[in-house]
Amino acid sequence: MTSITRRADGTxxxxxxxxxxxxxxxxxxxxxxxxxxxxxxxxxxxxxxxKPQRFPVLYSLAGFFSSGAAHTNWHPFEENxxxxxxxxxxxxxxxxxxxxxxxxxTSLGGNQYINSPALGRYADYLxxxxxxxxxxxxxxxxxxxxxxxxxxxxxxxxxxxxxMKYPRYWGAVASHAGDAYFELCYLPGWPATLTELSxxxxxxxxxxxxxxxxxxxxxxxxxxxxxxxxFLAAMRAVPRPSFDEGHALMNVAMxxxxxxxxxxxxxxxxxxxxxxxxxxxxxxxxxxxxxxVRLIGRYRDALQSLRGLYLDxxxxxxxHMHYGTRxxxxxxxxxxxxxxxxxxxxxxxxIDHRLDISLPWLYKALKP
Numbered sequence: 001m002t003s004i005t006r007r008a009d010g011t012x013x014x015x016x017x018x019x020x021x022x023x024x025x026x027x028x029x030x031x032x033x034x035x036x037x038x039x040x041x042x043x044x045x046x047x048x049x050x051k052p053q054r055f056p057v058l059y060s061l062a063g064f065f066s067s068g069a070a071h072t073n074w075h076p077f078e079e080n081x082x083x084x085x086x087x088x089x090x091x092x093x094x095x096x097x098x099x100x101x102x103x104x105x106t107s108l109g110g111n112q113y114i115n116s117p118a119l120g121r122y123a124d125y126l127x128x129x130x131x132x133x134x135x136x137x138x139x140x141x142x143x144x145x146x147x148x149x150x151x152x153x154x155x156x157x158x159x160x161x162x163x164m165k166y167p168r169y170w171g172a173v174a175s176h177a178g179d180a181y182f183e184l185c186y187l188p189g190w191p192a193t194l195t196e197l198s199x200x201x202x203x204x205x206x207x208x209x210x211x212x213x214x215x216x217x218x219x220x221x222x223x224x225x226x227x228x229x230x231f232l233a234a235m236r237a238v239p240r241p242s243f244d245e246g247h248a249l250m251n252v253a254m255x256x257x258x259x260x261x262x263x264x265x266x267x268x269x270x271x272x273x274x275x276x277x278x279x280x281x282x283x284x285x286x287x288x289x290x291x292x293v294r295l296i297g298r299y300r301d302a303l304q305s306l307r308g309l310y311l312d313x314x315x316x317x318x319x320h321m322h323y324g325t326r327x328x329x330x331x332x333x334x335x336x337x338x339x340x341x342x343x344x345x346x347x348x349x350x351i352d353h354r355l356d357i358s359l360p361w362l363y364k365a366l367k368p
Contacts, residue, residue, distance in 0.1 A: 002034060009086035011039040012072060015137070021129050025120035026267055033103040036072045037138065038082045040089060040096035056366040057098040057140045058359070059126070061151030061158040064110040064250055068101025084355055093356070094363035100134055102126060107236065108253035109246070112179070113158025114290070118260035118267035119253070123162070127169045141368060143171075145307060148362045150174035152351065153321075160292045160328075163306055164299035172308030172365035174358040177317055177348055180292045180324030186254060187279070188320070189247055194277055196248040200227035200234070201274075213275045222259070222269035222283040228252060229266055259286040293324055296331040303332070308365030309339040310358050314346030321348060 003014040014036050022031040046053060060071055060081060071081040079087065081099070088094045104111055104122050115121040135142040148171055149159045156178025163173040179185055198205070235241055235249055256268040271283045288294055296303065303309065309332070313325035322343065329341040340361065344354070 061155030063153035174310035
């Protein structure tokens with residue numbers, strides 16, 4: 001434990017953990033991570049017969065370009081997540097919980113909380129290392145039935161995927177605007193990404209007559225011709241990417257998540273021809289294998305074993321997540337999987353107020 005901030009409404013502890021799972025990750029990102037853990041006011045009160053009182057535990061999965069510590073920082077005009085949870089407990093909307101804010105940031109801007117040989121084993125990091133570490137260090141109720149996770153965007157995607165693939169660790173999950181139905185949430189942004197990457201093409205284009213590109217062989221389709229490598233090197237050298245650069249970096253990170261290939265340049269393939277912009281069906285099928293909308297039937301038993309599954313999304317989401325969320329709800333219903341689905345008038349931004357609904361709901365599902 002590296003720092004402790006005590007307040008009447010809870011204690012925020014920053015802990016340090018060195019991961020063996022993340023050691024020698026392909027991006028060279030740190031294996032030692034510092035992240036916050038929030039303890040409720042009741043934490044030190046003690047339980048029956050002098051034994052420590054134990055609490056359900058929630059893991060907050062940050063969205064892309066964010067990390068756990070960002071959820072505990074000061075926020076203008078609104079509460080941060082610990083302040084929000086403290087209020088909900090104080091107002092008896094929910095009971096006391098421990099909340100963990102993991103650091104799963106990468107030098108590509110984040111990850112999807114899955115294992116990827118191009119990014120690192122972040123699913124294993126959460127489940128095989130952090131959960132046992134937290135259960136050893138804090139007074140948790142160390143059983144799946146009392147452990148949950150929640151997140152927005154990439155964090156919401158992570159919650160959904162973990163509910164499907166790692167049900168032995170999670171009793172209930174909540175996804176706010178989680179990535180789903182990749183055709184609408186990812187494909188629309190790729191033309192701008194290809195244009196951004198074209199700035200790093202060599203040789204640079206010149207105005208005038210141009211020879212049509214030669215069709216790539218099947219083996220070469222989706223491979224970097226050097227521009228992605230140069231783009232990534234440039235992004236490491238800038239203090240903060242522009243809007244277009246940030247979205248290009250995010251799409252490249254998604255390719256590293258969904259279509260890793262240890263034998264390809266940079267360790268992954270791309271779903272488009274870099275020059276013509278053609279969608280490559282064989283590569284896109286690799287992405288679709290990770291789409292929650294397409295996985296519900298396969299993981300029906302795991303999802304049915306949950307004590308709670310919560311979904312919501314604003315119906316003006318600028319990344320079109322509301323369509324994927326609707327499809328998720330439809331598929332969950334078709335497969336007889338209990339869940340709570342809500343829609344609201346909002347976008348992909350400024351939706352932390354939805355935690356006032358999901359967190360009490362999660363607590364109710366996980367309480368002893």
